[in-house]
Amino acid sequence: MKKKTVPSMIKDPHLIKKRREQMIKAAVHLFIEKGFHRTTTREIAKHAGFSIGTLYEYIGAKEDVLYLVCDNIYEEVRERLAQHLKQEGAGLERLKQAITAYFLVIDEMQDEVLVMYQETKSLPNEALKYVLEKEMDMAEMFELIIIDCLKSGELMITEDKVKLLAQNILVQGQMWTFRRWAIQRHYSLSEYTKYQISGLLQVR
Structure with missing residues (x-):
């Protein structure tokens, strides 16, 4: 769109x-x-x-400001991930690095992410569709790395679970913001990232 x-x-x-x-x-x-x-x-x-x-x-209009907030967040996350994915590395290690980079940018933009997900519903239909497509674009960036891991045999999931894993990665990153009042009392970002990668990828 x-x-x-x-x-x-x-x-x-x-x-x-x-x-x-x-x-x-x-x-x-x-x-x-x-x-x-x-x-x-x-x-x-x-x-x-x-x-x-x-x-x-x-x-x-005021809705334009909300749209600019949402678009700015997605562009920032996408650009940082894209830069990271250009770096050397392959397979499972590359996926871990991408998740770490994603969690880091979410941490740095916590307030913006919180506003975006609380207020996106207030966007006009055209702007809302665009914002949701940006979310899917981010998921697809992870899907491509996950598929590489399947091809190399480093990740033991079936192909029908690729999209779900990509969405779970996005949600777990966002949870660092949504549930920060509870999670950040007990875990550092580094600890949270390590535990989530272990759970999401079923690796140590």
Whole structure:
């Protein structure tokens, strides 16, 4: 699906990027504190450091800010994973490294991930479909590595479980954020990652 175009009255791409990054940071803070529906665009503008008039030079509606938050998160995760997957390594070790990299980026973007999954339902249908497709794209990145592990005989699951394993990896990474109030009291990210890899892949 084609990426949603967020309207902007400004033509300078560098300025658009800068201002929207400020909006995203402010919106994440407010959405966590108040929720999407109770947050106003005026509050987002104020927390971002500019006027409501300036804000509407870079977006068309409040839903655009939520879309930018979601799109930014997926792009960040995808880019980091893609960079990692270009590195040397193969088979099971490569899969472990990919899971570790994914969990790390989720840890670094905990607030954004939490907002995304709490508020995605508020997106318009077109934007929601695009965001969900991005989720499937991430799953497919893991599916390709899992299939390589099957071919090398390092992972003992049947082909019909490849998609489920990929989805489980995504969910376990997200759980570090969703259940952080309980999990992070008892485990470091390194411990959590080690235990999840062991459980997911049935390896030591």
